[in-house]
Amino acid sequence: MSAENIRKEFPILNQKNRNKKLIYFDSAATSLKPISVIEKEMQFYKEYGASIHRSVYELGEKATNEFENARKKVAKFIGATSAESIIFTKSATESINLVADAWGFKNLKKNDVILLTDMEHHSNIVPWQIISEKTGAIIQYIKSTPNGTLNLEDFENMLNENVKIVSVTHASNVFGTINPIKNIVKKAHEHGALVMVDGCQSTPHIPIDVVELDCDFFAFSGHKMFGPTGVGVLYGKKEILKNMPPYQTGGGMIEEVTMEKSTWTDIPHKFEPGSPVSAQVIGLGAAIDFFNTIDNNHIEIQKDLISYALKKLNEIDGITIYGDASERTSIISFNIDNIHSLDIAQFLDYEGIAVRSGHHCCKPLMNTLGISSCIRISFHIYNEKNEIDTFIEKLNKSIETLS
Numbered sequence: 001m002s003a004e005n006i007r008k009e010f011p012i013l014n015q016k017n018r019n020k021k022l023i024y025f026d027s028a029a030t031s032l033k034p035i036s037v038i039e040k041e042m043q044f045y046k047e048y049g050a051s052i053h054r055s056v057y058e059l060g061e062k063a064t065n066e067f068e069n070a071r072k073k074v075a076k077f078i079g080a081t082s083a084e085s086i087i088f089t090k091s092a093t094e095s096i097n098l099v100a101d102a103w104g105f106k107n108l109k110k111n112d113v114i115l116l117t118d119m120e121h122h123s124n125i126v127p128w129q130i131i132s133e134k135t136g137a138i139i140q141y142i143k144s145t146p147n148g149t150l151n152l153e154d155f156e157n158m159l160n161e162n163v164k165i166v167s168v169t170h171a172s173n174v175f176g177t178i179n180p181i182k183n184i185v186k187k188a189h190e191h192g193a194l195v196m197v198d199g200c201q202s203t204p205h206i207p208i209d210v211v212e213l214d215c216d217f218f219a220f221s222g223h224k225m226f227g228p229t230g231v232g233v234l235y236g237k238k239e240i241l242k243n244m245p246p247y248q249t250g251g252g253m254i255e256e257v258t259m260e261k262s263t264w265t266d267i268p269h270k271f272e273p274g275s276p277v278s279a280q281v282i283g284l285g286a287a288i289d290f291f292n293t294i295d296n297n298h299i300e301i302q303k304d305l306i307s308y309a310l311k312k313l314n315e316i317d318g319i320t321i322y323g324d325a326s327e328r329t330s331i332i333s334f335n336i337d338n339i340h341s342l343d344i345a346q347f348l349d350y351e352g353i354a355v356r357s358g359h360h361c362c363k364p365l366m367n368t369l370g371i372s373s374c375i376r377i378s379f380h381i382y383n384e385k386n387e388i389d390t391f392i393e394k395l396n397k398s399i400e401t402l403s
C-alpha cells in the first residue's frame with residue numbers, strides 16, 4: 001500500500017487540530033484506527049452483538065466464533081503455537097497485574113527477588129510493588145546506560161537463585177530502545193527465573209515471536225496497534241498458566257460452583273471472568289488483518305522517518321535527545337534547554353501538531369535522567385517526512401517564541 005493509500009485508511013487524519021491540519025505524533029500513547037477496525041466493531045453491534053460463550057442462538061454463535069477466531073489471529077501474530085496461551089484482558093496494565101498478582105502471590109516469598117529495569121512504565125512497576133508488599137519479595141532494578149540501553153553486565157551480576165522473575169519492557173516508551181529480550185530470557189532461565197515481557201511498544205512495530213524469544217509471559221495493548229481501546233493481551237506458556245490460580249473470579253471461568261466452593265475451568269477462560277470485551281477483541285482481530293495487508297514494509301518506512309527526524313532534531317541548538325540505541329522503535333524523546341516541555345507541546349498543539357509531554361509514566365527513569373519531563377514524538381505508518389519538516393519548522397518557531 002502506498003503512503004497516500006495508507007493515510008486514506010485512517011479517517012481521523014481528515015480532522016483538524018486547533019483548526020490546523022492534524023499532524024499526529026503520539027502513536028506511542030495510542031495509535032490511530034483504520035476504518036476496517038472501526039467498521040468491524042460497528043458490525044459486531046449492528047449485526048451479531050450477542051453474549052458470547054453462552055448463547056445457543058445463531059447470533060451468539062456468530063459472536064463466539066468471531067471472538068475465538070480473533071484469539072487464533074492474535075496467537076499467530078505473535079508466534080504462539082496455541083490459542084489457549086492467549087488471554088484477553090482490558091489492557092496491558094491488566095495483563096501485567098494478572099501475572100504479578102496470580103503468579104506472584106503463589107510463587108513469591110520473603111527475600112525472593114523481582115528484577116525490573118529503570119526504564120519500565122509504571123504499569124510494570126506498581127503491580128510488582130504491591131505483590132512485593134504482600135509476599136516480602138524484594139524489587140531490584142537493572143539500570144540503563146546514558147545511551148538508553150540496559151547495562152547487561154549489571155543484569156548478569158544481579159542474577160542469582162533468589163531472582164524468581166525478570167519483568168522487562170521489550171521497547172522503552174521513552175528512549176525507543178529495543179531491548180535484547182532473547183538474550184535476557186536465556187540468561188534469566190539459566191538462573192531459574194521466569195521472564196515477563198512488556199510488549200506494548202514493540203508489538204505495534206516489529207515482528208514478535210514469543211516462541212523464539214522463549215519468554216514466559218508477554219503483554220500488550222490493542223489500542224497501540226490499530227486496535228480498539230479496552231482490550232489487552234496476555235500470552236503465557238501453557239504449563240505456567242495452567243498452574244496459576246485465577247486472578248479475578250465470577251461467571252464464565254468456573255467448572256463447578258456449590259454454595260461452599262468452586263472449581264475453575266481450563267485456560268484461557270479461567271482468566272477471563274465475566275462478560276468478555278467482545279467488540280474490542282473482534283476489533284483487535286481486524287487490526288491484525290490490517291497489519292497483514294500492510295506487510296512488514298511499515299518497519300522500513302518508520303526506520304526512515306526516525307533517522308530523518310533524528311538528523312533534523314540534532315541540528316537544533318540546546319536540544320538533548322534521550323537515548324541513541326541503534327535498535328529502536330519509532331520514538332524520540334527530547335528537551336530544549338531552559339524551556340519546559342509542556343510549553344513546547346502546547347505551542348505545537350496550536351500549530352496542529354499532537355506530541356506528548358510529561359513523565360510518560362516513567363518517573364523512575366525521569367529520576368535516572370535527572371529531569372521531570374520531556375517531549376516525546378512517536379510515529380506510525382501514516383506519518384510522512386513532510387510532517388517532520390513542518391514539525392521542525394514549528395518547533396524552531398516555538399523555541400524562538402518561548403526562549
Ligand SMILES: Cc1ncc(COP(=O)(O)O)c(C=O)c1O
Pocket residue numbers: 028029091092093094121123124169171172173198200201221232
Ligand atoms: C511500555 C508500556 N507499558 C505499558 C503501558 C500501559 O499500557 P495500557 O495503558 O494500554 O495498559 C504503556 C502505555 O503507554 C507502555 O508504553
